[in-house]
Amino acid sequence: MEFISPTVIIILGCVAVLFFLQWKNLRRPPCIRGWIPWIGAGFEFGKTPLEFIEKARIKYGPVFTVIVMGTRMTFVTEEEGINVFLKSKEINFELAVQNPVYHTASIAKNIFLKLHEKLYITVKGKMGIFNLYKFTGQLTEELQEQLQNLGTHGTTDLNKFMRHLLYPVTVNILFKKGLFPTDERKIREFHQHFQAYDEGFEYGSQLPECLLRNWSKSKKWxxxxxxxxxxxxxxxxxxxxxxxxxxxxxxxxxxxxANEQKSPNYGLLLLWASLSNTVPVAFWTFAFVLSHPNIHRTIMEGISSVFGTAGKDKIKVSEDDLKKLPLIKWCILETIRLRAPGVIARKVLKPVKILDYTVPSGDLLMLSPFWLHRNPKYFPEPDLFKPERWKEANLEKHAFLDCFMAFGSGKYQCPGRWLALLEIQICIILIFYYYDCSLLDPLPKQYPHVMKYTTWSYSSGRQEESEIIQRALPVRWSGTYIWP
Structure with a gap:
């Protein structure tokens, strides 16, 4: 009788295991690995992320994996993976964001996981729909106070215009009245450090601080x-x-x-989540409205019918006033649809099936609102600015249009979404009430290759903007209003 030696058995066993693993891997989504270990496709992906995603989607289909900085990111760019992303119990939000939280706000992972749900409930309760009435008067007063600094006419970059209005308003309301500086030098210093921190946030969320000297300096400031x-x-x-x-x-x-020592860190997190989202949405809303004369005229007529002609007295904006001007909220939501974040992320806890693929545990599952919002199945004529499409949404019952994902989804939707919408609504009303505004340059088109990218946002979906585009869009304002 012939016997097979143990060495041959081991070799055959190893070959069998390799074949099994190869067969198993064939069931995973196509993977873009890049040429450099750990970094993977990071450089190419980081330069033009949405363009990269689009090319990969065309080449590999609606589900594919990209290795970036040692992390496997599996992208779901169309509706096939929506149900898994939204409903599967095998994917998790908190575990997807704990690393970026640690890098950007220096909050230890164990502390974040322990406190996140309680803090989310607290913040959501404070800024929820049933508490908005507490902010309406404050926002109106704070915005009018900042508008006093404009004078009766001027020309400036629209992005700068919005930052100078909304930075102090947001800080003074969310933290405390008077926290935002009033000295010109200190105001410039705040703008400098927050913009540096914001613009470097994507890199700071994934790279060691020692490689990002200027960003780290602003974070510490x-x-x-x-x-x-x-x-x-x-x-x-x-x-x-x-x-x-x-x-x-x-x-x-x-x-x-008993975590008071982390108070400044959570302050920084709240600051970034509020300012980095509200300002770009306000910027693009004004840009869209001013670029569509019919919409601009209708909004101006609505404001005049509710508040009359601008005079020497400051106006008060109430909840009833806002209900009479629904087009403004529609414009904001349509802007958010068109300027949604590139992706939002969840972590896969156990393997999940999407189409014919199995996404392994440990992957970050990435849903793309940018492409989802451009699916004509859900949004006819998706590239057009059509605020009237929001007439179909049941906003009175606090519901958005189907497949609108800009505020995230599920349990941890953006807790400040209603306050942000309120702030921008009042901002639009006051500026258009007191001033005649016009863009000096045509509205630039948005292309995927100029959009920034982030894997995480505390608000579940940051509104991204291109600083290069915004600097190229000056706005002129003038008014006969004389401040008391």
């Missing part, structure tokens, strides 16, 4: 700002209102959880 002001924020009491600010509610929770 912002953390020091909160470290200095946290005691005042905790004890601040509004002269007119007796309820705490959003940041005060966060501080109360951190104190109960």
């Amino acid at each position: 912002l953390l020091a700002l909160f470290e200095k002001n946290i005691p005042d924020i905790k004890t601040h009491k509004s002269a007119k209102e007796n309820y705490p600010t959003v940041m005060q509610a966060v501080l109360d929770l951190l104190e109960m959880e």
Whole structure:
């Protein structure tokens, strides 16, 4: 009788295992690995992410994997993977964002996982739909205070225009009145550091700080700002209102959880989530409205019918006033649809099936609102700015159009979405009420290769913009309004 030697058995076993693994891998989505270990396709992907995604989608189909900085990202670019992304219990939001949270705000992973749900509920409660009435008067007053600095006419870059209006308003309302500086030098310093932090956020979320000297410097400056002001924020009491600010509610929770030492870090996280989203949406909304004369005229007529002609008295904006001007909210939501983030992410806990592929555990599952919002099945004439399509949404019951994903989805949708919409609505009303505005350059087109990218946002979907485009879009304003 002949016997097979143990060595041959081992070799045959190894070959069998290799064939099995190869067969198993064939069931995974197509993978773009790049040429450099760990970095993978990071350089090519980082230069033009949405263009990269589009080319990969054409070549490999609606589901494919990209290796970037040691991370496997499996993209779902069309409706085939939506149900898995939205409904599967095998994918997780918190585990997808814990690393970026650690890199960008220096919040340890264990602390983030322990506190995230409680903090989310706290922030959502403070900025939820049923508490918006508490902010309407504050927003109107703060915006009018900032508008006083404009004078009666001027010309500037629209992005700068929006930053100078909304930075102080947002900071003073979410943290405490007077936190935003009033000294010109300190204002410039704040703008410089926040913009540096914001523009480098994508890289900071994935790369070591030692490789990002300027970004790290601005991050430390912002953390020091909160470290200095946290005691005042905790004890601040509004002269007119007796309820705490959003940041005060966060501080109360951190104190109960014995994590007060992380207060500046969560302050930085809240600051970035609010400013980096609201400003670009306001920018693009104004740009779209001013580029469509019929829409602009209809909005101006609506504002005049509700508030009359601009005079020497400041106006008050109420919830009833906002309900009479639905076109403004439609314009904001249509802008968000067209300027949605490139992707939002979840982490795969256990293998999930999408089409004929199995996405392995450990992958980041990436859904692309950018492409989803351009699917004519859900949004007819998807590349056109058509705010009237939002007439079909049940906004009175706080529901958006089907497959609108800009605020994320599921359990952890953006907790500040309703407050952000309210702030931009009031901003539009006040500027158009007091001033005649016009763009000096035509509205630039948006192309995938100029869009920035992030794998994570605390608000589940950051509104991205191209700084290059925005600097090229000046706006002129003029008005006969004389401030008292």
